[in-house]
Amino acid sequence: GRMGIALASEARDLGAEVELILARHSVEPPAGVTLRSVRTVEEMRAAVEEGMPRAEMLIMAAAVSDFVPSSVAEEKIKRGEAGLTLRLEPAPDILAEAAKTRRPGQILVGFALETSRGEERARAKIEAKGIDAIVLNDPALALDRAENEVIVFTAGGDRWELPRAPKSEIARGILGRLSACLE
Numbered sequence: 001g002r003m004g005i006a007l008a009s010e011a012r013d014l015g016a017e018v019e020l021i022l023a024r025h026s027v028e029p030p031a032g033v034t035l036r037s038v039r040t041v042e043e044m045r046a047a048v049e050e051g052m053p054r055a056e057m058l059i060m061a062a063a064v065s066d067f068v069p070s071s072v073a074e075e076k077i078k079r080g081e082a083g084l085t086l087r088l089e090p091a092p093d094i095l096a097e098a099a100k101t102r103r104p105g106q107i108l109v110g111f112a113l114e115t116s117r118g119e120e121r122a123r124a125k126i127e128a129k130g131i132d133a134i135v136l137n138d139p140a141l142a143l144d145r146a147e148n149e150v151i152v153f154t155a156g157g158d159r160w161e162l163p164r165a166p167k168s169e170i171a172r173g174i175l176g177r178l179s180a181c182l183e
């Protein structure tokens with residue numbers, strides 16, 4: 001939530017026309033951007049699919065979920081005597097799907113959150129998802145904190161470290177470097 005909101009507000013300040021697809025969030029979304037509220041993976045998927053044709057850049061700072069329930073009960077599940085095991089299956093990868101529909105010149109950027117082998121795993125996601133760059137978060141800071149510390153990797157092999165700073169500053173650093181790349 002916070003990182004996506006920081007990116008939206010900094011992109012707006014740089015003069016971009018911003019559409020912010022927003023699920024659960026803990027800070028107020030910025031003014032001056034078009035807001036699309038979503039609740040589920042499917043709603044986020046539909047919003048991204050709908051927005052892709054007019055986007056110059058898609059930055060996915062988060063997704064609603066990595067897993068979705070395998071089935072949804074039609075009626076209330078009775079408590080009964082036994083425990084309950086919920087079956088989950090992998091959610092569709094919205095960013096990888098978007099990459100499959102991209103047109104030339106569109107820039108796609110992902111974020112990665114890893115608890116081990118961060119650099120290697122983040123880099124691997126560039127190719128696996130077919131995107132242009134990935135931002136590796138610091139797992140201790142990424143979630144619901146005001147600051148972040150990231151490393152940006154690009155498909156071209158660049159690596160930029162952005163040291164610990166408020167998320168707004170991190171967002172500015174990411175956007176500045178990406179737009180320099182674009183030019």
Ligand code: CTP
Nearest residue numbers: 060062063065091092093094095110111112113
């Ligand atoms: N992402 C997505 N759709 C999902 C889950 C993740 O588009 N259902 C996007 C995230 O927005 C992020 C990138 O994919 O930009 C990487 O997310 P992450 O959770 O780090 O990795 P996963 O692709 O889910 O892979 P893994 O679970 O193996 O780390």
